[in-house]
Amino acid sequence: MLLDFQIVHYCTIMVMSKCILSWRMIRFVIKPKSCTIISPFVSALPQCLAGHHYISSSCGTYREMKKNFGYRVSPDHRSNITPGNRPESELSNADNDSLVLDDAQYAALLHDAESFGAGVVSKASIKGGVMVVLPWVKWGPRQTLVTCPERVLDEAAALIGSLDNVTLINKSVVKVRYISKSIVFGPGQLEQLKACVADLPVLAALFVAVDRLSRTQIRTLERELGVRVVDRYWVVLSIFHQHAKTVEARMQVALAELPYLRSMTKLSTEQSLIDQRIRLLQMSLNKLLRHRMLVRNRRKVSDLPSVAVVGYTNAGKTSLISALCADGSIQGRDQLFATLDVTAHGLSLPCGVRCVLLDTVGFIQDLPTELVASFNATLQDAAQADVIIHVRDLSHPDRLLHHTTVMAALYSIDLPHTTPIITLDNKADLAPDLRVSEAEQPCTSFLLDDKQYEKSCRLKGHKDAESHTANLYLLHQLQDHYSSTPALAVSATTKQGLVPVITALEEQLLRVTQRKLFRMKLPTGGPHLRALRSVAGTPRETPCPDDANLCEVVAALTEKQFAQFKKLCSSINSNS
Numbered sequence: 001m002l003l004d005f006q007i008v009h010y011c012t013i014m015v016m017s018k019c020i021l022s023w024r025m026i027r028f029v030i031k032p033k034s035c036t037i038i039s040p041f042v043s044a045l046p047q048c049l050a051g052h053h054y055i056s057s058s059c060g061t062y063r064e065m066k067k068n069f070g071y072r073v074s075p076d077h078r079s080n081i082t083p084g085n086r087p088e089s090e091l092s093n094a095d096n097d098s099l100v101l102d103d104a105q106y107a108a109l110l111h112d113a114e115s116f117g118a119g120v121v122s123k124a125s126i127k128g129g130v131m132v133v134l135p136w137v138k139w140g141p142r143q144t145l146v147t148c149p150e151r152v153l154d155e156a157a158a159l160i161g162s163l164d165n166v167t168l169i170n171k172s173v174v175k176v177r178y179i180s181k182s183i184v185f186g187p188g189q190l191e192q193l194k195a196c197v198a199d200l201p202v203l204a205a206l207f208v209a210v211d212r213l214s215r216t217q218i219r220t221l222e223r224e225l226g227v228r229v230v231d232r233y234w235v236v237l238s239i240f241h242q243h244a245k246t247v248e249a250r251m252q253v254a255l256a257e258l259p260y261l262r263s264m265t266k267l268s269t270e271q272s273l274i275d276q277r278i279r280l281l282q283m284s285l286n287k288l289l290r291h292r293m294l295v296r297n298r299r300k301v302s303d304l305p306s307v308a309v310v311g312y313t314n315a316g317k318t319s320l321i322s323a324l325c326a327d328g329s330i331q332g333r334d335q336l337f338a339t340l341d342v343t344a345h346g347l348s349l350p351c352g353v354r355c356v357l358l359d360t361v362g363f364i365q366d367l368p369t370e371l372v373a374s375f376n377a378t379l380q381d382a383a384q385a386d387v388i389i390h391v392r393d394l395s396h397p398d399r400l401l402h403h404t405t406v407m408a409a410l411y412s413i414d415l416p417h418t419t420p421i422i423t424l425d426n427k428a429d430l431a432p433d434l435r436v437s438e439a440e441q442p443c444t445s446f447l448l449d450d451k452q453y454e455k456s457c458r459l460k461g462h463k464d465a466e467s468h469t470a471n472l473y474l475l476h477q478l479q480d481h482y483s484s485t486p487a488l489a490v491s492a493t494t495k496q497g498l499v500p501v502i503t504a505l506e507e508q509l510l511r512v513t514q515r516k517l518f519r520m521k522l523p524t525g526g527p528h529l530r531a532l533r534s535v536a537g538t539p540r541e542t543p544c545p546d547d548a549n550l551c552e553v554v555a556a557l558t559e560k561q562f563a564q565f566k567k568l569c570s571s572i573n574s575n576s
């Protein structure tokens with residue numbers, strides 16, 4: 001989990017630039033050893049939900065949701081789902097779309113996919129005490145200045161803390177000069193580790209906190225130390241296993257597991273069996289991808305904007321959604337990757353526009369590309385969101401690294417540079433002195449466009465530079481980017497700073513959906529008001545203080561909706 005030079009270089013290129021490079025091109029050009037995972041994003045939202053406030057709890061039966069959203073709601077939310085009141089006409093419209101999988105096809109797909117990708121890591125799960133060792137490269141191009149070993153070690157320990165049935169019994173940093181393909185620690189360090197392991201008789205496994213260990217490295221360490229050795233990829237996969245509730249999430253985890261298992265076996269029969277399972281699983285996922293795309297297109301027609309809430313794991317995404325939607329049933333948890341199944345939550349903005357907040361899986365630094373690739377089906381949904389809310393943990397000492405990781409992940413999914421990103425510094429209650437003065441600043445940023453990218457390509461020269469100087473230079477670039485990104489200070493716990501967030505969200509949604517705010521006075525309960533409701537959902541209505549028969553209405557309308565409303569009004573006027 002070292003943020004080595006390559007990664008820093010990669011992140012910086014991403015942060016300072018990007019957009020004309022696709023993810024594949026970036027991999028080709030700079031060969032990052034690892035990257036960041038963003039996970040199930042869903043933006044498939046049906047028109048029929050426009051009249052509901054909380055999508056996760058009141059948008060129809062579970063079956064209907066699955067059919068119309070293109071994904072399942074988290075099981076935690078199932079009990080909250082009550083029969084909805086979708087008009088029949090909308091149901092049949094949706095069902096007529098023969099390209100979208102129907103309920104039975106969808107269930108069959110998920111059933112097959114689940115059996116192709118039946119848990120692998122879970123079979124070899126560990127129970128008991130775990131010791132964490134972080135090999136830290138102290139000098140050279142692989143050195144990182146963005147974070148420090150203690151903080152990286154803390155994150156590794158937090159990963160262990162997020163696993164059920166496992167307890168952390170020891171953690172330490174071992175400074176190394178380099179990590180070779182077969183050797184992680186030098187002979188002296190290995191001897192020290194042996195002594196340490198011998199002193200811990202209850203030890204179930206040793207977690208070597210690097211993103212990925214080779215089969216040879218694992219074998220050598222296990223032989224020398226006499227204890228099971230796992231790497232960061234394995235630990236994250238195990239957390240995913242334990243936290244993934246829906247079949248879709250499990251499918252994607254399985255797709256990440258199988259190549260891992262393949263790399264750990266030498267037997268060709270086992271390898272070909274795994275290859276076959278990967279192919280079948282990939283086919284199922286491709287079908288799911290196509291299905292999602294169709295449902296997403298349908299959503300575009302439905303005019304219900306989506307907002308992807310993204311951020312580093314444990315930054316407070318779920319808690320923020322809970323605070324914004326005032327929904328106590330959504331609970332954040334102090335665990336890494338607590339959210340692994342995407343859920344959608346309806347939010348009514350003061351202007352009357354409804355949008356959907358998508359709670360997503362957190363990002364984390366240094367995860368191998370296979371894990372990212374396996375989540376491709378849902379990554380694409382993130383790129384389609386109308387607005388991104390980036391939640392940062394202001395109280396975290398590694399906030400610069402977290403910010404970089406998330407930005408790199410957003411670039412990697414080819415997020416259009418026109419998509420507004422509202423950055424929030426959450427947990428401001430824990431760090432009251434930071435960023436407070438910046439609350440008044442504009443709070444939206446965008447990814448850089450192609451021209452800006454080209455301009456920033458001067459970074460090329462730094463490959464040749466002295467590694468430490470280059471690392472320092474890159475660190476400064478990252479710091480500049482971090483501090484120049486406008487952000488709003490909030491606290492999901494104390495609800496401080498939520499009003500500016502709503503205002504910023506409203507402003508961006510009106511802009512991206514090309515709506516304008518109209519204020520008018522209409523007769524209370526009259527046909528004009530009904531006409532407005534029929535085109536604009538639920539506009540904001542308040543009784544008029546100077547006339548009891550009128551109400552003041554604020555509605556956000558597109559040009560098309562406004563023309564419709566005008567037409568309806570003229571026919572009402574001509575009839576009366």
Ligand SMILES: Nc1nc2c(ncn2[C@@H]2O[C@H](COP(=O)(O)OP(=O)(O)OP(=O)(O)O)[C@@H](O)[C@H]2O)c(=O)[nH]1
Binds near residue numbers: 332
């Ligand atoms: N003090 C404080 N704690 C917060 C705040 N927001 C979230 N937390 C806590 O931070 C922890 C993580 O919150 P979550 O909402 O689960 O974070 P997340 O980003 O959804 O995490 P993952 O789903 O695991 O990626 C929980 O213990 C929350 O109670 C905040 O504003 N202030």
Ligand SMILES: [Mg+2]
Binds near residue numbers: 319332338339359360
């Ligand atoms: Mg969460």
